[in-house]
Amino acid sequence: MKKLEHAIESQQFDKDTLDYLFRLASEIKDDRTKYQLPGKILATLFYEPSTRTRLSFESAMLQLGGQVISTENAKEFSSNTKGESLEDTIKVVSGYADIVAIRHFEIGAAKRAASISSIPIVNAGDGAGQHPTQALLDLYTIQDHFEDLNGLTVAMVGDLKYGRTTRSLCYLLGRFFKVNIIFVAPPICAMADDIKAYLDSNSIPWKEMDFEHAVELADCIYMTRVQKERFLHMENYSKAADKYRIDLDTLHLLKDNAIVLHPLPREQEISPEVDHDPRMIYFEQAQNGVWVRMALIKMLLDG
Numbered sequence: 001m002k003k004l005e006h007a008i009e010s011q012q013f014d015k016d017t018l019d020y021l022f023r024l025a026s027e028i029k030d031d032r033t034k035y036q037l038p039g040k041i042l043a044t045l046f047y048e049p050s051t052r053t054r055l056s057f058e059s060a061m062l063q064l065g066g067q068v069i070s071t072e073n074a075k076e077f078s079s080n081t082k083g084e085s086l087e088d089t090i091k092v093v094s095g096y097a098d099i100v101a102i103r104h105f106e107i108g109a110a111k112r113a114a115s116i117s118s119i120p121i122v123n124a125g126d127g128a129g130q131h132p133t134q135a136l137l138d139l140y141t142i143q144d145h146f147e148d149l150n151g152l153t154v155a156m157v158g159d160l161k162y163g164r165t166t167r168s169l170c171y172l173l174g175r176f177f178k179v180n181i182i183f184v185a186p187p188i189c190a191m192a193d194d195i196k197a198y199l200d201s202n203s204i205p206w207k208e209m210d211f212e213h214a215v216e217l218a219d220c221i222y223m224t225r226v227q228k229e230r231f232l233h234m235e236n237y238s239k240a241a242d243k244y245r246i247d248l249d250t251l252h253l254l255k256d257n258a259i260v261l262h263p264l265p266r267e268q269e270i271s272p273e274v275d276h277d278p279r280m281i282y283f284e285q286a287q288n289g290v291w292v293r294m295a296l297i298k299m300l301l302d303g
């Protein structure tokens with residue numbers, strides 16, 4: 001297995017690396033004390049808001065016996081405001097920490113950081129680009145529920161244009177599994193052509209479909225929030241918002257053994273009144289982020 005230097009995009013993960021990572025995550029889940037990295041320091045550099053990704057990375061490092069340094073609003077509270085380049089920031093932070101998790105508002109920022117960094121860089125979300133560690137924990141969660149992913153129908157619903165989580169998940173699913181993918185999005189938020197072309201090149205069937213039909217067909221439904229913050233014009237956001245919702249009125253459409261994921265945060269697209277349904281596994285999915293990120297940090301720092 002090739003040593004992992006950085007974690008920047010989903011396409012860099014081969015099957016051996018994925019299998020190893022997920023085995024390690026499961027071992028860590030069973031016994032959190034099994035793998036430790038005492039003395040190691042994680043820097044979290046977040047130029048965009050986050051609850052799950054930043055805190056689960058920090059929890060992961062603390063549970064590995066390491067330490068954390070952090071700037072949670074780097075766009076305003078780091079020397080970014082004084083005009084410091086991302087490259088200079090990374091060169092400096094490389095002297096303070098052993099690994100960096102970075103969330104940035106620009107597509108490609110994590111790749112730029114990795115190109116000049118002497119320590120591992122983890123992409124914790126780069127604008128509307130990718131969110132590979134979310135895709136890893138999503139896939140880990142799906143695999144935990146289905147013995148064989150081949151033949152499954154996965155519906156991705158919501159903001160597929162700006163949704164970096166669905167982009168990253170398509171790269172992973174499309175490369176390793178013979179799944180059927182359904183995209184459900186308002187036209188203004190349709191999945192981008194590069195992902196459709198990627199699925200075509202891997203002979204993965206995909207369709208665009210209406211919500212109700214997709215929910216009836218899908219084994220795995222991946223709901224997403226329409227990302228208001230990425231729209232330049234609010235009239236376009238209004239055209240995309242509040243179109244799809246899983247609630248007590250639509251719950252009956254789901255297959256008995258379906259699962260519903262969401263990277264969170266959610267808005268109206270999943271009503272809290274359905275949280276009790278065992279098919280709604282988004283909180284379990286968020287928890288899995290800690291085990292997968294612990295395993296990833298361990299692999300990046302220890303090989």
Ligand code: CP
Binds near residue numbers: 053134264
């Ligand atoms: N899923 C996710 O990326 O959530 P946060 O924005 O809270 O990190």
